[in-house]
Amino acid sequence: MRYRAPRYPANSELGxxxxxxxxxxxxVDISPTGARLRGIAALTNDTHVTLCHLYRRIKxxxxxxxxxxxxxxxxxxxxxEDLAALRGVMASQMRGGAGGHHGFRELR
Structure with a gap:
């Protein structure tokens, strides 16, 4: 059984x-290990992309x-810090399960 990193809701635009x-x-949502995006055409699995947000470029x-x-x-x-910036919140708000997140990790 694998544990999945906690996901946080987001609603910001990026390249x-x-x-x-x-x-x-x-x-749409983000975790330290990945994200879900809306508004771009379906891409083939294993395609490499770069997410661009302000000065950040995330492979x-x-x-x-x-x-x-x-x-x-x-x-x-x-x-x-990067996770908070992409979500549009201050890093201090993410400590201790901000946003109602209970701190438990989901099982996959």
Whole structure:
């Protein structure tokens, strides 16, 4: 049994670079290890993309996609500061299960 990192809701716009083209997407939820995006066309699994938010450029690979959403896994886990910035909250708000998160991890 694997544990999945806690996911946090998000609603921010970011750029997604893929094969030299930048697309706009909406961040739906995020964890230190990956994210779910809305608003970009379905991408093939294992496609490498770069998420662009302000000055951040985060390398990721597509792990699943459908006509509405794309799930990506970050090549390097995010730290608390990057995670908070992408969510649009201050890092201090994320400590102790902010946003009603109980701190337990989901089982997959």
């Amino acid at each position: 997604v670079e893929h094969e030299g083209t930048q697309h706009r997407a909406r961040l 990721a690979r597509v792990v699943w996609s459908n006509e509405h959403y794309v799930g990506v896994e970050f090549l390097q886990p995010l730290g608390a």
